[in-house]
Amino acid sequence: MAANILLVEDEPAIQELVAVNLVRAGHQVLRAGDAETALRLVREALPDLVLVDWMLPGMNGVELARRLRADERTRSVPIIMLTARGEEQDKITGLETGADDYVTKPFSPRELVARIKAVLRRQRPQATDDIVEIGGLQLDPSTHRVTAGELPINLGPTEFRLLHFLMTHPERVHSRAQLLDQVWGDHVFVEERTVDVHIRRLRGALEATQHDRLVQTVRGSGYRLSADLGVAPALGVE
Amino acid sequence: MAANILLVEDEPAIQELVAVNLVRAGHQVLRAGDAETALRLVREALPDLVLVDWMLPGMNGVELARRLRADERTRSVPIIMLTARGEEQDKITGLETGADDYVTKPFSPRELVARIKAVLRRQRPQATDDIVEIGGLQLDPSTHRVTAGELPINLGPTEFRLLHFLMTHPERVHSRAQLLDQVWGDHVFVEERTVDVHIRRLRGALEATQHDRLVQTVRGSGYRLSADLGVAPALGVE
DNA sequence: CGCTGCCGTGACGCTTTTGTGACAGCGTTC
DNA sequence: GAACGCTGTCACAAAAGCGTCACGGCAGCG
Numbered sequence: 433m434a435a436n437i438l439l440v441e442d443e444p445a446i447q448e449l450v451a452v453n454l455v456r457a458g459h460q461v462l463r464a465g466d467a468e469t470a471l472r473l474v475r476e477a478l479p480d481l482v483l484v485d486w487m488l489p490g491m492n493g494v495e496l497a498r499r500l501r502a503d504e505r506t507r508s509v510p511i512i513m514l515t516a517r518g519e520e521q522d523k524i525t526g527l528e529t530g531a532d533d534y535v536t537k538p539f540s541p542r543e544l545v546a547r548i549k550a551v552l553r554r555q556r557p558q559a560t561d562d563i564v565e566i567g568g569l570q571l572d573p574s575t576h577r578v579t580a581g582e583l584p585i586n587l588g589p590t591e592f593r594l595l596h597f598l599m600t601h602p603e604r605v606h607s608r609a610q611l612l613d614q615v616w617g618d619h620v621f622v623e624e625r626t627v628d629v630h631i632r633r634l635r636g637a638l639e640a641t642q643h644d645r646l647v648q649t650v651r652g653s654g655y656r657l658s659a660d661l662g663v664a665p666a667l668g669v670e
Numbered sequence: 671m672a673a674n675i676l677l678v679e680d681e682p683a684i685q686e687l688v689a690v691n692l693v694r695a696g697h698q699v700l701r702a703g704d705a706e707t708a709l710r711l712v713r714e715a716l717p718d719l720v721l722v723d724w725m726l727p728g729m730n731g732v733e734l735a736r737r738l739r740a741d742e743r744t745r746s747v748p749i750i751m752l753t754a755r756g757e758e759q760d761k762i763t764g765l766e767t768g769a770d771d772y773v774t775k776p777f778s779p780r781e782l783v784a785r786i787k788a789v790l791r792r793q794r795p796q797a798t799d800d801i802v803e804i805g806g807l808q809l810d811p812s813t814h815r816v817t818a819g820e821l822p823i824n825l826g827p828t829e830f831r832l833l834h835f836l837m838t839h840p841e842r843v844h845s846r847a848q849l850l851d852q853v854w855g856d857h858v859f860v861e862e863r864t865v866d867v868h869i870r871r872l873r874g875a876l877e878a879t880q881h882d883r884l885v886q887t888v889r890g891s892g893y894r895l896s897a898d899l900g901v902a903p904a905l906g907v908e
Numbered sequence: 909c910g911c912t913g914c915c916g917t918g919a920c921g922c923t924t925t926t927g928t929g930a931c932a933g934c935g936t937t938c
Numbered sequence: 939g940a941a942c943g944c945t946g947t948c949a950c951a952a953a954a955g956c957g958t959c960a961c962g963g964c965a966g967c968g
Binding site: 861 | 954959966
């Protein structure tokens with residue numbers, strides 16, 4: 433996991449409590465006591481997630497969330513709202529503002545951490561540090577290593593990201609445009625056929641252990657990663 | 671999903687709020703602050719769906735809907751009305767005017783997105799990526815896979831689209847012209863008999879598992895997909 | 909019972925899409 | 939500053955799929 437999290441909470445005791453738990457779960461924690469500071473920090477540090485207390489002095493959590501959503505640069509940062517019991521009726525408003533999830537106090541650290549993980553995974557599954565495994569292929573994001581069974585596989589940075597994305601979104605067919613968005617970033621300008629070339633390089637690296645079969649071409653649509661080779665076991669049809 | 675949506679809303683804050691949520695759900699959003707602009711944009715951009723606030727300055731939402739329905743070119747564009755609580759009594763009027771659905775404020779983004787999906791699904795079932803299943807035949811658009819029972823079926827892009835369309839519009843008979851419109855696109859120029867050939871290829875691919883029986887010829891009219899074979903099988907053994 | 913359209917089917921060029929090897933640019937390393 | 943690793947793009951080769959046609963069978967009809 434290891435995400436950068438911005439915690440926005442005015443009550444020092446609670447702030448400390450939550451922060452400790454986040455750190456314990458392996459996250460980096462930035463803190464803000466009010467919405468203005470929070471806004472500044474989000475722009476400066478671009479955290480992976482913002483945890484906002486519903487009640488804040490001055491600008492409240494909803495307003496903060498709304499502002500984050502209004503700004504191009506901060507729009508995609510996921511938000512989790514913290515709210516006290518009894519404020520449940522505001523849940524709808526909270527979600528309307530664009531919060532991704534919503535946790536009621538008092539909450540267990542376990543629950544909070546779980547929700548955070550869930551939101552991060554939903555946002556960018558390949559941003560987690562979980563080891564992914566498919567069809568005997570293993571990829572470990574934290575050590576940046578790929579192994580096929582026991583054999584290590586060497587990949588360039590792009591091939592690594594490509595494989596990581598495919599492994600975190602298996603089965604699904606991805607168009608070249610989608611892959612460019614997700615792996616290269618939606619701002620870069622490269623030819624779609626470049627994807628083909630990197631797929632080729634990826635296959636080349638996986639060839640030694642036959643794992644190149646996992647990378648499948650779907651003619652007219654794009655590429656797919658799947659352990660299911662989709663071949664009928666020798667039905668005598670020509 | 672990923673639809674083009676025209677949002678008609680005069681209140682900037684709400685407009686922004688809704689737009690953000692639509693974008694997050696993967697839609698393209700066009701915006702209009704008044705009915706006149708909306709009318710123009712609908713003609714120019716031909717969105718997949720129009721989201722209209724009930725209360726608008728000048729021409730109100732109902733009137734806008736009526737006009738959209740009156741014009742040949744915009745008639746088929748689905749409309750969803752946004753309305754404040756307390757205007758419920760007008761619901762009937764709204765639906766009468768031709769709105770396809772109706773969402774009361776305050777609404778959760780989740781609900782709104784769900785309604786949109788529902789309306790789009792009704793409109794163009796094959797535009798969703800829901801798995802379709804008929805007579806033991808399964809088609810999964812997101813993985814681009816077709817299976818008959820357990821066995822995988824290999825189809826070319828055109829056969830895949832053809833089958834997808836037939837499966838999302840079963841029972842009904844489709845003329846060759848309709849199939850060309852829906853599967854090939856209404857602008858291409860190909861012989862009608864080409865449809866026959868692709869039907870043939872589709873049947874060929876389904877032959878191995880007997881599922882070719884689902885694809886039926888209606889002499890003089892076109893083709894139909896149906897789990898009901900319409901004939902008494904000679905012997906009930908399969 | 910023979911005609912007349914309609915449909916199934918196999919074959920065949922052609923176009924489009926994808927695989928592949930080569931290469932020049934670039935930033936880093938040694 | 940030479941060598942290296944990685945990247946994006948190209949041109950060409952290979953493959954796959956597409957649309958059309960011609961032939962033949964068959965249904966419906968008089």
